Amino acid sequence: MSVAKPLPHDAAALHVTGRARYVDDIPAPRGTLSLAFGLSDTAHGRIVQLDLDAVRAAPGVVDVFTAADLPHANDVSPAAHDEPLLADGTVHYVGQPIFCVVADSHLAARRAARRAVVAIEPLPAILTIDEALAADSRFEDGPLTWTKGDVDAALSHAPHILEGRIEMGGQEHFYLEGQAAFALPQENGDMLVHASSQHPTEIQHKVAEALGLPMHGVRVEVRRMGGGFGGKESQGNALAVACAIAAMRTGRPCRMRYDRDDDMTITGKRHDFRIDYRVGYDDAGRMLAVDFTQYTRCGWAQDLSLAIADRAMLHADSSYHLTDARITSHRLKTNTQSATAYRGFGGPQGMLAMERVVDQIAHALGRDPLEVRRANFYAAEGAPGYPQTTPYHMAVEDFVLDRIVDELVESSGYHARRAAIAEWNATNPLLKKGIALTPVKFGISFTLTHLNQAGALVHVYQDGSIAMNHGGTEMGQGLFQKVAQVAAQGFGVPVETVRITATDTAKVPNTSATAASSGSDLNGMAVKAACDTIRDRMAAHLASEHQADPASVRFAEGMVHVGGESMTFAEAAWRCYTARVSLSATGFYKTPGIEWDRIRGTGRPFFYFAYGAAVTEVVIDTLSGENRILRTDILHDAGASLNPALDIGQVEGGYVQGAGWLTTEELVWDDKGRLRTHAPSTYKIPACSDRPPVFNVALWSQGHNRSDTIYRSKAVGEPPFMLGISALLALSDAVAACGPAYPALDAPATPERVLMAVIRQRDSGG
């Protein structure tokens, strides 16, 4: 068995010796040029002067181009054709590329870019949610609303009503490897592009549009990324297109990487949200009606914002059954970076608001929030009311959180620790502790249904070695190894027999982004289909040699057994080759049973749900707001895990990243629309010393996907991110110990914000 083994990352040996190549590590041919963009310093305005003479005269500069010089499309958007590569007369945010310099080195290009004389006549800039609402600046004609039941009637009958607002910040991806691309001109005007991208097909598409080529004229290869997290789904388009244009103009290979400050200034981030809520509930804390209004700043271009805002709506229920719900979403257009995909894709924001609501209900009733959570959980199979439906009318058939939470409560000692914390808080005036248990239910599938497809290409060579390729990209998550395990399983060979090759648009076409946690689900199935095809051909031939039934041929432990004879897999491959059996196959997969109407908000957008739960304990210093996570316990459902070691890595990393989003990571724009936190010196991601000193992470031993996924595993990329919500609510719990009010702690809960909340809380005690 290759699947279910905790094998290390496929490239681990390369990484620990420094031999793993990222885009900027690829040896460049002599004459390779480097690119840099000149950026807008104004949030919104008309370009009235663009004098690039000094740029052209700068040392090492070979070429400079602007929007007017582009031969074909000036667009790097993923869908809406609203995102020019280079500003075409108007700038829409601080950091927007205006022109591109091509020089003989990275530094020469960057230095030259600073010499431009650019005059921009400012136009009114819309920076905040309130400004966007006042100006009715939005994507789509108006807000999108989904309803289930009769919310107003249910609210009017509810014994208790509570309302409030939560604000949550965005998040910089801070992939350690910045955006990078490398274009090499080929014969006949074709272009080869190496990109650090989660979406090679989109790079191919945008480069082809920009060069006026059919897609077959562009080949994109992605071996690996140094982190992606959604930030390389669309944000790498600009670099790849710029390199390809420069390569076409100069006939020389061209590469580009963003310096970190440029990267953070230019590229989109997680959407920040404001969510208003009004909820009706009974004495047991059961929610009777919920009305959410979500506002999000999408930035200047649409990018993936509609789908992201949709997913925020789709997770507004978190893990709770709502008979009557209304969810309204405002997708606001602002003069800031175009907010983009980030792990969870809007789901975390929608879910956080609901977890706040539940927490606040518990506070109002003087109950443990865990009780209120349990009172509102969806019914599991066998429980009364099963299956219950989400606010978008999808039946929840695979709910397991009741069992996961029971196990986690036990293993984490939740109740005893909660009691101990209450005792501690009663006797410690300065340091206060808090604890929270929060669940995750995350829908798996792209909500744009046609994206739920994948292709694969598998070759068995005559020596029995296997080359495998699929549309998924490796950004560190371990996808390549998991899928290689699937291939090895198919042929009954050790995983070392399978060579994992770089994602390549010339091998597998029309791929979807490696996103939505779908990588293993989709590509694993596609690879399995290809392997099954080849194995069936081999079995048919070998069986015919032995007058045996093809179904009786066994592939196991590197051997093939047929009609009483055993041979190595290599020998079997050789025999099939010499008998002229095709040993190469494509595989294809499309997720079954999903359909979705995003305007009406009805259907079955998800193939299944992934679940998990976390308990976080924190301590705060009430004099400074400083805080620490003391302990975290997680139980996460990865189904029947394809690789428990890699999945644990996703869970641990996801939690820490999620906790970072809600605690230390703060994006600050000034009143001119300039991002003031554009480097790690001012933007704080979790360091080793920030992670919980006690960190107990386990995959749920009962995990098994009801839906027919690859070996009954579950997607694990995004769901654990939302386990980090427990960190914010634990901080809120600690603040709550300072006074009688509900803290209503917004995110990120930086020390300042915690301190201000403590002061409010103390004041509330009169």
Add this chain to the structure above:
Amino acid sequence: MTQTRTITLTVNGDSVTRTVPVRMNLADFLRAELGLTGTHVGCEHGVCGACTLHVDDAPVRSCLMLAVQADGASVTTVEGLADSGRGAALRAAFTARNALQCGYCTPGMLASALDYIDTGGSADRAAIREHLSGNYCRCTGYQAIVDAVCDVIEGRVTA
């Protein structure tokens, strides 16, 4: 601006002489001039730790050191970590513990971890966490990295 200077240094045991721009930093020198691309640049202002390596056995941010400052020094990059001893044990432990995902921070992380071990650091998790706090990893959540360092110190993994 274009002023150059000739430097001689030892890189991974080999003597190297090059004429370099005086403003070129050590990371760019190693990557561009010597092709040692295992040294990664993450933030280029000394915060993320990705470019950490050893100069005369001390950990250094190679984005904050000029190549000319390394004149006469001995530089060890991830490519030059010994194939035996603690460096090799650390490599094995990082692999076995899954202490890397995207791998971009790994060379710098190994350099800082090796410094901790070589200077007699104990298997005290809090001390390890503190020592590695200048090396960002965005993928792993650090748990496996601390585990790997403990494994080497406590002799559970050897080369």
